Amino acid sequence: MSKRTVSLESLPARQLSRSNGPLYRQLGEILRAPIADGKFPVGASLPKEAEIAEWFGISLITVRQALRELAAEGLIRKRSAKPAVVAAQAPPMRHAWNLRSFGDIAAATENAELVIRSYRREKSPEAAEIFGLAASERCYCLRAVLIARGRADTQVTTYFPPEIGMRLTKGNFDDVLIFRSVQKHLGLRLAAAAITVKAEVADADLAADLDCSEGEAVLTVEMLYRSVDQQPIEFTIARHRADVYTLTYDAPNDIP
Incomplete structure (x- = not known):
């Protein structure tokens, strides 16, 4: 060199x-x-x-x-x-998202595999507030890791309100897209997803899941799915390695 x-x-x-x-x-x-x-x-x-x-x-x-x-x-x-x-002759390959529809979300997980770690009731004040529950009330929580391009690069944590979660079992999550499993097994149709992007750093558990260093940058995408009647059905937190994921948007000029 x-x-x-x-x-x-x-x-x-x-x-x-x-x-x-x-x-x-x-x-x-x-x-x-x-x-x-x-x-x-x-x-x-x-x-x-x-x-x-x-x-x-x-x-x-x-x-x-x-x-x-x-x-x-x-x-x-x-x-x-x-x-x-x-450091490099060309930028390392990154997985870029352009999330404007459920179809875009599906495309982002193409050829990926969802490995389920657990499905049980857990406390989450953030999820409880979203679902209109008391902070002490336990929500149903699915924990999983998304395997893409031969590596674990996304930690997935999904919460459901009790009336939804009690109707699901660990075996029901047989699709890489959790919202698609929910629609299929419960006969629901999810109408929209509110997406929030955050910057975080990996703690010890996340670093172990994603094979990265503790303190490394993480791209966190929160997705709140609502039903046709606007009821919150699913709250998913997907934490991605920031060195392999980017998020892009098209921004048309709407200012005359």
């Missing part, structure tokens, strides 16, 4: 202009090209932040913002008090 420091002179001479968009994004594009074509090999150190700033006539803040984006993509690895190092 090369340990050399790449030269600024190997970068294309390009004037950065605010008229072409944010300066940090322009710098990011300039740095991505030599990383992708191997001119900046894996293991090589980038020039110092101050040198990059001087070369392009931009601020250190702009340089650091560009490098943060490259680090988030997995292309470089930042180091304390040292120049960043090229």
